[in-house]
Amino acid sequence: MTPPAVALADPWPAPLATAPLDAVISLPGSKSLTNRALVLAALADGPSAVRRALRSRDTLLMARALTAMGAEVDTSGDDWAVTPLAAGRSVSAEVDCGLAGTVMRFVPPIAGLVSGTVAFDGDPHMRTRPIGAVLTALTALGVVIDDGGRRSLPFTVAGTGRVPGGTVVIDASASSQFVSALLLAGARYEHGVDVRHDGKPIPSLPHIEMTIAMLRDRGVVVDDSDANRWAVAPGPIAAHDEAIEPDLSNAAPFLALAAVSGGSVTVRDWPETTTQAGDALRDLLTQMGCTVERVTEGLRVTGPADGHRGLVGLDADLHDVGELAPAVAALCALASTPSHLRGIAHIRGHETDRLAALATELGALRADVTEHPDGLALRPAPLTGGVFHTYADHRMAHAGVIIGAAVPGVLVEDVATTSKTFPDFPGFWAALL
Ligand SMILES: O=C(O)C1=C[C@@H](OP(=O)(O)O)[C@@H](O)[C@H](O)C1
Numbered sequence: 001m002t003p004p005a006v007a008l009a010d011p012w013p014a015p016l017a018t019a020p021l022d023a024v025i026s027l028p029g030s031k032s033l034t035n036r037a038l039v040l041a042a043l044a045d046g047p048s049a050v051r052r053a054l055r056s057r058d059t060l061l062m063a064r065a066l067t068a069m070g071a072e073v074d075t076s077g078d079d080w081a082v083t084p085l086a087a088g089r090s091v092s093a094e095v096d097c098g099l100a101g102t103v104m105r106f107v108p109p110i111a112g113l114v115s116g117t118v119a120f121d122g123d124p125h126m127r128t129r130p131i132g133a134v135l136t137a138l139t140a141l142g143v144v145i146d147d148g149g150r151r152s153l154p155f156t157v158a159g160t161g162r163v164p165g166g167t168v169v170i171d172a173s174a175s176s177q178f179v180s181a182l183l184l185a186g187a188r189y190e191h192g193v194d195v196r197h198d199g200k201p202i203p204s205l206p207h208i209e210m211t212i213a214m215l216r217d218r219g220v221v222v223d224d225s226d227a228n229r230w231a232v233a234p235g236p237i238a239a240h241d242e243a244i245e246p247d248l249s250n251a252a253p254f255l256a257l258a259a260v261s262g263g264s265v266t267v268r269d270w271p272e273t274t275t276q277a278g279d280a281l282r283d284l285l286t287q288m289g290c291t292v293e294r295v296t297e298g299l300r301v302t303g304p305a306d307g308h309r310g311l312v313g314l315d316a317d318l319h320d321v322g323e324l325a326p327a328v329a330a331l332c333a334l335a336s337t338p339s340h341l342r343g344i345a346h347i348r349g350h351e352t353d354r355l356a357a358l359a360t361e362l363g364a365l366r367a368d369v370t371e372h373p374d375g376l377a378l379r380p381a382p383l384t385g386g387v388f389h390t391y392a393d394h395r396m397a398h399a400g401v402i403i404g405a406a407v408p409g410v411l412v413e414d415v416a417t418t419s420k421t422f423p424d425f426p427g428f429w430a431a432l433l
Pocket residue numbers: 031032033101102174175176177180203204207322323346
């Protein structure tokens with residue numbers, strides 16, 4: 001019998017780090033890798049395996065979406081087995097995107113390839129996250145979509161079992177996921193896809209690299225030799241056995257805990273090379289005064305001897321790694337010199353407007369923070385306890401617990417929202433402190 005789940009206090013008293021930490025941890029798998037592996041497996045020419053898959057809200061929503069369209073995803077163990085979409089079967093499916101950008105952006109291009117209607121909706125806030133440019137691009141590629149003129153959720157894709165594909169111009173400055181979405185399904189379009197970006201620079205480019213690398217691993221030919229242009233040749237996507245790396249972006253709060261407590265945290269199985277944005281933490285934490293080293297067990301981060309008081313502020317452009325901004329901003333609020341985080345206007349379109357949310361919530365705990373159109377400026381200030389609101393955003397919860405590890409009396413509202421990308425985050429966190 002499974003023991004009854006322990007109800008979480010809400011708001012949750014964030015545990016204080018009262019001594020330097022010395023921990024070695026294994027983190028759950030990457031959301032971005034798991035959801036790409038699932039999508040590519042559903043489109044593949046045979047059964048695939050997704051090993052050490054992340055089991056979280058975003059990945060289960062992806063598994064359900066693909067199942068609703070006719071794939072089979074066995075999520076019962078740690079290694080998930082995927083049987084691809086059955087050709088020719090007609091479907092009438094509903095897809096719940098929750099608050100998962102990867103589900104809302106990556107699944108509609110696949111829906112064009114099934115026969116039947118696929119209706120998409122999600123959490124209330126998901127109806128405000130950007131998707132219009134993807135819908136316009138898909139329409140140009142030959143996919144029939146009814147969005148009632150909203151250019152956002154809810155919308156319905158009327159799949160005909162085939163998508164002509166071809167060349168399309170898209171403004172992907174709001175999200176790299178717009179490009180990844182078209183590339184992931186593009187090989188299965190009759191003429192492939194030739195995607196050209198026209199607009200301000202695309203954020204989160206490592207995630208497009210991740211998409212390309214995973215396509216190539218499956219035998220798909222991708223030409224990325226020109227800037228802002230990606231051509232995917234038509235052809236099969238080979239079935240694949242993918243071992244999912246630990247989620248390096250979700251390593252951020254744990255490495256921050258080493259920094260805040262003046263102790264060490266070692267993350268096991270940190271890859272030697274990776275396309276994950278979280279790998280940038282090695283450099284960012286070094287710049288803030290931490291010692292970062294590869295040891296036999298994994299990647300070890302050691303904080304300054306006097307903990308967060310020894311942290312130096314950061315002046316950094318986080319355009320490529322915007323999903324790290326909430327945890328990094330929390331550390332900057334605790335640092336002893338000023339910080340300026342730039343290049344992240346696009347994170348206003350993430351799970352919440354993260355710049356506004358961070359400025360409000362850090363400010364409520366008396367941080368000296370200024371919100372800029374594309375970032376945050378933070379200056380040292382003594383913080384106080386209080387309620388830290390999370391806006392259904394897992395990474396806002398990470399920011400809250402980081403502050404709470406250094407400042408007594410921080411209460412994190414809806415810490416359970418961390419389940420978007422991490423199973424039992426509060427339990428895992430509390431066990432370390
Ligand atoms: O493709 C992906 O898996 C992701 C791309 C990025 O999105 P944006 O380009 O919208 O920042 C990132 O922030 C998100 O967490 C995951």
